[in-house]
Amino acid sequence: MSIVSTSWLDKNHSEVKIIDSSWHMANTNRNAYQEYKKEHIKNAIFFDIDKLSNKKTELPHMLPDKKEWEKIVSNLGITNEDRIIVYDNSDVISSCRCWYTFIFFGHNPNLISVLNGGFLKWKKENRKTTAKVSNYEKKKI
Secondary structure, eight states, X not given: OXXXXXXXXXXXXXXXXXXXXXXXXXXXXXXXXXXXXXXXXXXXXXXXXXXXXXXXXXXXXOOOOHHHHHHHHHHHTOOTTOOEEEEOOOTTXXXXXXXXXXHHTTOOXXXXXXXXXXXHHHHHTTOOEEOXXXXXXXXXX
């Protein structure tokens, strides 16, 4: 797995697409999207693991089929050529799940990384955060 440091992301912020893939167990009484809306790394988009999973099964968090995945990624404004940094603010390290999903569906492993220490480390280092919800322009499949 490719990992980048918080200092690397801070220096290369404008050269990458950033994904907040936080997810929490139900018993934590935390809402990842609400937390994202309050504070996240600038330009990060939210990747909802529940919403973007396979809805044709009762099993939780199953991967969508390839065609659905292509639609999801297109709607997120991401292409196979994009350099992506994924992070989370979660006890279950959900950023690794997002990273794996991109790799599974063929994203170049050299173009996707997980932020070492995640959002918690980013904040501890007093790096800039925002409440502004970001979106990347949708891409055509």
